[in-house]
Amino acid sequence: MTITKIEEHKADWSEVEGVWGMAIDMDVCSGCQACVAACAMENNIAFVGEEDSGYGRALHWIRVEHTWEGEYPEVHSTPFQPISCQQCGDAPCEPVCPVFASVHSQAEDINLQVYNRCVGTRYCANNCPYVARTFNHRDYERPDPLANQLNPDVTVRRRGIMEKCTFCIQRIHKGNEKAKLEGRSVQDGDVIPACAQACPADAIVFGRLDDPQSAVSQMSAQGRAFKLMEDMNTKPRITYLTEEKSYGRNG
Amino acid sequence: MAVMANSNQLHGKGHVMEPDHEAHLREEHLMLDPRPRSELNAMVMESMTTTSWKFWAVAGFLALVVAVCLGYYWYLMIRDGMGIAGINKPVYWGIFLVNTVFWIGISHAGTFVSALLKVFKAEYRRPFTRAAELMTTFGLVQAGLSIFMHMGRVWLFYWLFPYPNERGLWPNFHSPLAWDFLAINTYLLSSTMYLTMPLIPDFAMARDRSTGWRKSLYRVLAMGFRGTEAEWRHLRFAMNLFAYAILPVMFSVHTIVSWDFAAAMRPGWSSTIFGPYFVIGALQSGLSAVSMVLIVVRSTMKNMKYFIRPEHLDALGKLMLIISMSWGYFFFNDYIVQWYNGDKYTDLLLHFHEAGPVGYMWFLMIIFNVVIPWATLWNKKIRRNPTALFIIGFLVNVAMWFERYIIIPTSLSINRFPFTYQFYKPGVEIPLSFGTLALFILLYMLATRILPIVPVWEVHEGQAAHSIKKFGKEPVVTISDLE
Numbered sequence: 001m002t003i004t005k006i007e008e009h010k011a012d013w014s015e016v017e018g019v020w021g022m023a024i025d026m027d028v029c030s031g032c033q034a035c036v037a038a039c040a041m042e043n044n045i046a047f048v049g050e051e052d053s054g055y056g057r058a059l060h061w062i063r064v065e066h067t068w069e070g071e072y073p074e075v076h077s078t079p080f081q082p083i084s085c086q087q088c089g090d091a092p093c094e095p096v097c098p099v100f101a102s103v104h105s106q107a108e109d110i111n112l113q114v115y116n117r118c119v120g121t122r123y124c125a126n127n128c129p130y131v132a133r134t135f136n137h138r139d140y141e142r143p144d145p146l147a148n149q150l151n152p153d154v155t156v157r158r159r160g161i162m163e164k165c166t167f168c169i170q171r172i173h174k175g176n177e178k179a180k181l182e183g184r185s186v187q188d189g190d191v192i193p194a195c196a197q198a199c200p201a202d203a204i205v206f207g208r209l210d211d212p213q214s215a216v217s218q219m220s221a222q223g224r225a226f227k228l229m230e231d232m233n234t235k236p237r238i239t240y241l242t243e244e245k246s247y248g249r250n251g
Numbered sequence: 252m253a254v255m256a257n258s259n260q261l262h263g264k265g266h267v268m269e270p271d272h273e274a275h276l277r278e279e280h281l282m283l284d285p286r287p288r289s290e291l292n293a294m295v296m297e298s299m300t301t302t303s304w305k306f307w308a309v310a311g312f313l314a315l316v317v318a319v320c321l322g323y324y325w326y327l328m329i330r331d332g333m334g335i336a337g338i339n340k341p342v343y344w345g346i347f348l349v350n351t352v353f354w355i356g357i358s359h360a361g362t363f364v365s366a367l368l369k370v371f372k373a374e375y376r377r378p379f380t381r382a383a384e385l386m387t388t389f390g391l392v393q394a395g396l397s398i399f400m401h402m403g404r405v406w407l408f409y410w411l412f413p414y415p416n417e418r419g420l421w422p423n424f425h426s427p428l429a430w431d432f433l434a435i436n437t438y439l440l441s442s443t444m445y446l447t448m449p450l451i452p453d454f455a456m457a458r459d460r461s462t463g464w465r466k467s468l469y470r471v472l473a474m475g476f477r478g479t480e481a482e483w484r485h486l487r488f489a490m491n492l493f494a495y496a497i498l499p500v501m502f503s504v505h506t507i508v509s510w511d512f513a514a515a516m517r518p519g520w521s522s523t524i525f526g527p528y529f530v531i532g533a534l535q536s537g538l539s540a541v542s543m544v545l546i547v548v549r550s551t552m553k554n555m556k557y558f559i560r561p562e563h564l565d566a567l568g569k570l571m572l573i574i575s576m577s578w579g580y581f582f583f584n585d586y587i588v589q590w591y592n593g594d595k596y597t598d599l600l601l602h603f604h605e606a607g608p609v610g611y612m613w614f615l616m617i618i619f620n621v622v623i624p625w626a627t628l629w630n631k632k633i634r635r636n637p638t639a640l641f642i643i644g645f646l647v648n649v650a651m652w653f654e655r656y657i658i659i660p661t662s663l664s665i666n667r668f669p670f671t672y673q674f675y676k677p678g679v680e681i682p683l684s685f686g687t688l689a690l691f692i693l694l695y696m697l698a699t700r701i702l703p704i705v706p707v708w709e710v711h712e713g714q715a716a717h718s719i720k721k722f723g724k725e726p727v728v729t730i731s732d733l734e
Contacts, residue, residue: 005419056673058340092515096425098422098423099423117420118403119404119408123427123511126344135340159333159334
């Protein structure tokens with residue numbers, strides 16, 4: 001049996017420019033969860049309901065971590081820390097997927113989940129040191145008005161597959177197209193993911209890491225900057241900023 | 252008078268020592284207790300065809316359990332999604348993977364017992380190799396089913412196969428899971444072939460001694476075996492080849508299963524000893540399962556008390572003890588290496604194993620896997636007692652299931668982000684686990700009605716080679732040169 005191969009039409013990877021990164025200033029994050037809500041609306045994230053959410057099945061791609069210990073008034077707490085997929089340069093989730101559903105995109109150079117290739121082994125999620133991946137345990141209902149706010153640029157996922165933060169890849173492409181039409185390169189402000197857009201304290205800053213003048217590059221170069229779990233050598237794209245003696249820290 | 256009687260007794264005992272010793276040898280060893288070939292054949296045929304109503308009652312009950320627990324609940328899970336199972340955000344893998352590893356472990360010992368004992372020419376293996384190999388095949392069926400249950404979109408399972416397709420997409424050969432899938436398939440195919448080859452002469456025997464539908468069935472299964480010299484030569488050559496070739500396959504399967512965990516960068520999983528530790532764990536549960544199956548076969552099937560004797564339970568008990576000791580060593584090794592590395596989260600995890608909500612599993616695992624086998628199996632009387640050995644085998648299997656439970660869902664509850672910690676409550680996994688167990692027993696029961704559970708020609712071959720010769724007054728077991 002001979003297999004006739006479909007003629008290959010490879011995308012021109014150079015059409016998307018920019019090395020994208022994010023900086024999150026934990027010292028100004030107020031823990032308001034606006035990023036979580038904005039992300040859910042932008043990326044068609046299903047609402048799983050109280051019971052499933054309480055059992056750890058919430059589908060949010062970003063979470064605001066805040067832990068504390070002790071009794072009042074001796075409460076020791078950590079600063080608010082929004083955590084999403086770190087878009088690792090050397091991602092542990094990629095090599096373990098048996099069907100190449102978790103892949104590194106060549107155009108945007110970020111880590112992507114190919115929803116229609118995913119068979120739901122959930123190995124990627126086990127190997128993610130940041131616990132950033134969420135699994136669609138069911139087909140969650142979208143009561144009538146909710147279906148009207150679905151973002152047409154983002155796939156609606158079904159049960160049995162993994163999903164995670166994409167750095168709002170649909171916005172990266174839109175920003176790129178806009179800059180291309182105007183005949184210039186992509187600058188700060190062309191691409192703003194939903195979480196950064198919604199952040200009232202501007203704690204989340206997104207932009208090009210290959211542009212030393214961009215806000216994210218400037219922030220990442222600060223002395224307060226660190227990468228999450230740098231010792232795992234995952235080369236994350238998100239930089240966190242915090243000072244040991246920052247205002248409001250009592251830990 | 253009393254003294255006289257005593258001395259008489261002593262004298263008499265001394266006198267009849269020799270024949271007693273010989274009779275004892277014959278009673279003890281199947282190989283020294285020969286019966287004519289026709290009688291052996293008739294006994295095995297009878298064991299296959301004698302079926303009481305109890306058999307069908309149990310089979311019917313198991314079929315019901317399979318239909319409800321396996322069929323209905325799996326249907327529900329495919330229809331509604333994994334939500335009705337117990338997995339959640341940090342515990343992405345649950346009892347389905349526990350069952351997969353457990354059943355692969357069970358399937359291990361079948362081939363181990365058969366192939367390894369054949370390679371080392373252990374004569375006592377002859378009557379029970381097939382009973383053990385059947386376990387391999389049916390255990391792997393359960394392992395495969397469990398892996399499919401575990402998948403979020405099981406209807407796309409064939410994407411794991413490296414099949415040529417128009418999109419030019421292949422499985423990711425970097426992934427341990429892709430290798431796992433291939434290794435299980437390889438093992439299933441090769442162990443089924445290894446099971447089938449020595450069955451051919453027995454099928455031919457059954458074909459010549461049955462009527463009706465059985466005759467037509469065995470005629471197909473025997474593949475026209477006539478017993479010519481060339482046929483035997485080919486069969487022996489292939490069996491020998493497979494016995495050697497299947498051992499590395501067997502080791503590869505469970506080490507590849509262990510990579511699923513060892514290759515991941517998680518506290519408690521990233522352990523370099525996991526390969527041999529998993530192989531030994533597989534043998535630990537598998538050998539216990541072999542002895543359990545043999546005890547059930549022996550006590551429920553006709554004529555089996557002749558073929559499967561305390562000597563076989565004794566030998567298996569010794570193997571179980573050795574494997575239990577090895578398991579204890581590897582467990583200690585794994586634990587101490589993880590403990591020594593001083594990683595904060597590994598330390599937290601090790602404490603969570605013992606003192607967490609399922610800490611009782613950890614202690615029961617140690618007791619059932621190490622304390623009970625070591626305390627009992629050194630004793631010949633316990634090893635030869637079917638009831639005692641059955642209970643020990645059962646406890647070891649419970650402990651090995653616990654061990655996998657501790658490695659998978661319990662370890663997944665703990666990660667590097669305390670904010671996401673979550674416990675695991677099994678949901679539909681429980682009926683599905685019972686379903687796989689019921690399917691395993693059911694398949695085995697039905698197989699005993701169709702397949703000669705004892706390889707008659709191998710037993711006969713062994714008996715023909717062994718004899719008891721008298722050198723002076725001493726009965727000596729002699730053996731002619733065996734291939």
